[in-house]
Amino acid sequence: MKYPFDVNQSMLWLGDLCDLIFVFFDPIGQALCKRTLNIVEQxxxxxxxxxxxYLSKADxxxxxxxxxxxxxxxxxxxxxxPGLNKTGFDMPTIYIPNPNKGSRCVNQIERGLPRH
Incomplete structure (x- = not known):
């Protein structure tokens, strides 16, 4: 897909501005594609x-x-x-609950967020 701007530079620019950077890995999609991991590494x-x-759509x-x-x-x-190889790595599982569909997966959506 083509955009009229540099997507990678835009994400790096946004990373400079925000307080937290959430990286969502989708178990179904292409979360581990080289482009995604390159941006996360930068x-x-x-x-x-x-x-x-976070592991999104964990259910x-x-x-x-x-x-x-x-x-x-x-x-x-x-x-x-090497830059992403950390000790104490944490990746909570999250999903949007569906009241019509039970899930045995633990939803840790609030874990790791700062408390005010």
């Missing part, structure tokens, strides 16, 4: 303390074993990049 160089990682990732496999794949890809 943001991490100057704003590592602001970055929070759609299948059973717990499937979710664990997806999370391990994400962590493995992040660890291949």
């Amino acid at each position: 943001l991490n160089e100057t704003h590592s303390e602001r970055i929070r990682f 759609e990732a299948g059973h717990e074993s499937d979710r664990q496999r997806v999370m391990m794949q994400i962590v493995q890809e992040l660890c291949k990049r």
Whole structure:
């Protein structure tokens, strides 16, 4: 897709302005594509303390074993990049609850957010 502006530079510019940077990994989509990880790595160089990682749509990732496999794949890809290879890595699972569909997945949507 073509945009009339540089998407990568725009994201880096926004990263300079915001207090927190949320990175959502989608278990279904192309969250681990090179372009996404390159941007996250660049943001991490100057704003590592602001970055929070989440596994979004966690209720759609299948059973717990499937979710664990997806999370391990994400962590493995992040660890291949020296700037993103951190100890104490945290990636809460989040999703928008559907009252018509039960889920055994823990929704940690408020975890990791600053309290005021």
